[in-house]
Amino acid sequence: MQRPRVVVVGSANMDLVVMTPVLPAPGETVFGSEFHQVAGGKGANQAIAASRAGAEAVLLGAIGSDSLGVTLKARIAASGVDVSRLRVVYGASGVALVTVDAAGENTIVVTPGANAALTGLTADELTAVRDAEVLVAQLEIPVQTVTEAALAARDAGTRVVLNATPARRLPAELLAAVDLLVCSVPEARAVLDGAGRPAPDGLPAELLAGLLGVVPRVVLTLGPQGAWYADRELPEPVHVAPVRVEVVDSTAAGDAFTAALAVAWGEGRDLVDAVRWASAAAAGCSRRMGASVALPERTEIEQLYAAGWPQPPGSPSDLLSPGTMET
Template structure:
């Protein structure tokens, strides 16, 4: 099978992850049990997820001129992602401070750093988007850049997957360019004011959508009348930080391979479940063999 070409435009952060018995209260200091420093950011995570799931992936983003930027670039590249278009801008890289409790729940603070400087798209970046089978984008970079990428993809016939995170209202111009919207319940409510009680409400703004609900699985809805639930895979959760990114990256690969979207959502759900079994965003993202083993 030819590997699908996936272009991911989005954020790259260095994740500083500490595990604690529980999440601290305001003003409280807790002793943690473990600490890891790993590449993160929704863009980098989804690019690595797509590459590990079997995609030929190029990442379009920005890192800082600091030591974190060097580490991020190297680790993303070693994960099988093409970083030839990754920008280096003067200043700090994006950083995420992540706290994870023993139940796998997390609290995250992100400082955008270089991600906030990702304005406009160069001709080589646009060429990478046009050459892709699927473009994946999120909302941790300037919205104008996401719109420019989606518009270029639409004009070239590249399918657009938008993971609308963090939650916010979105302009109609962007939603019109989206072929598949991926949101959790918080994000769905921010966009259409409805969640699990009415997944089909998302069809008022996009052609197709996936509503992810963690342990309750995911809903796929399409304007052709499809409303399909994909049950979650039962696993022991250690860290849920990058589960959504594993899902989105794998979903883009499966769709790029030509699978029916109902089946692609099920396979992506296996990727999300496989991800939560390990600590640390990018290091927990599963490879294709792990996804296939869980999906059965």
Template sequence: MADVAPRIVVAGSANMDLVGIAARLPLPGETVLGDDFMMTPGGKGANQAIAAARAGGSCTFLGAIGSDAFGVTVKARLNASGVDTSNMRTSYGSSGVAVIMVDHAGENSIMVSPGANSTFAGLSAAETTVIAEGDVLLCQQEIPVETVLAASRAAREGGTRTILNAAPARHLPPELLAVVDLLVVNESEAEAITGSAEPRMAELLALVPRVVLTLSGKGSWYADRDGADERIPAFEVDVVDTTAAGDAFTGALAVAWGEGRDMIDAIRWANAAGAACVRKVGASNALPSRADIDAIYARG
């Protein structure tokens, strides 16, 4: 592994998460009495930036917050977690907001209002330079796809490796897939990309050179065009809340790949990050430290 912390650049969303906890999730049209509530900074981009920083990466976040109190709080959480926000934009108006319901089994239901995230359009010269100077660029799909494409192209031109976490599930333009080095998806996202109800790794590898398919409690499946094809089991822990598990996984994976770990080992370490995350309620506040990840990873 590298002696210097890998430079991770995250281009993505930042939200304030409004989290309600109840015995079960409500059905359509139903009201359920909850037993707890919290507000915590989140958004897939901000979560993955914090996850990468806590996992040991030198992380820079590119994105947009609103001019409201939520934006101030989100930026403060990023800074407190060691994320460089010097290039983050502030847009007049509301920040992104996610309304999250969590049941006692740890399952959740999420509605996201993009707010300022929808204004993160195009890239400045400074943002392009930040990406080109990174080791790994990490993107998701809660910002305009045009910005994801511009960031991925800047990474390709600068020699920076790109991870696309294609969440939430939506159409991916071919020109974006052409500049992605590693695609991270769950089963529903894989279905949205391929149109196949069952995950077919060959279909994904026809689009990108490397794929990690996350399988929730079953672990992860990795394959690439060089012939690798391996299932990496999950670590067993007591699940409290699965809200940011995928973000913990992806942020840690970016760090491990940036450190030069073998991909299978990198995914196993990222699985440990996801397992460490689900033991706590919330999003950014539940993302694990490197020590937490290593403790679970050491179980073998």
């Protein structure tokens, strides 16, 4: 099978990760047990995850001129990602402060640094977008840059996967260029609110129905409750249960999911099956601590996929009525 070309436009940060028994409450100080410094940022994570999942991955992003930037570029490149177009701008690189508790839950504070300078895509960067099978983007860089990349992809016939995180309102021209939206419940509500549509507090069915009025395909992620896939051609949303593993750290599970989904779609998988495969990637990532260092290789994804769904995909039990959906 030919490796699909996946271009990721997004952030690159140095993650400063602290392990602690419990997440601190506002105003509280707790003792941490471990500290790690690893390459991260949703753009870098998803590019690395796409490479490990089997894609020819390209990262369009920006790093600072500091020592963190040098380390970031080297570590991303060591994971097989094409970093030849990664910009270096004067100043600090992006930094993420990550706290992870004993249950694998986390809090994250991001300082954009050089990521904020990723504006005005060059002709070479736009060519990379147009030559890809799939463009993947998130929202840790300026939204106008994401929009520019998505419009170029749409005009060239490149599929656009938007991971709408962190939650924010999005311009209509960006949403019009999205082929597949990946979002959590809070992110879904932000998208709907920005689009001038009701953002219900109820069942996923209501959120999915609203989102399909904005984009043609949606994956709504619900963490330990799995994910829902819906598109305008399906009579009902499809629930994909998570692969059960012992969770150590969920920090980059969403990035593993989005990247694997893009790779599977680029390989020509049916999107319901692609969501299953992506769920296996998220599970594999959750078994280890860290962000980019925890992202699974393709062999592990395949093993978890096979273990998670011994029955052929698409069985009638996968189609659930809105009244039975989990929240």
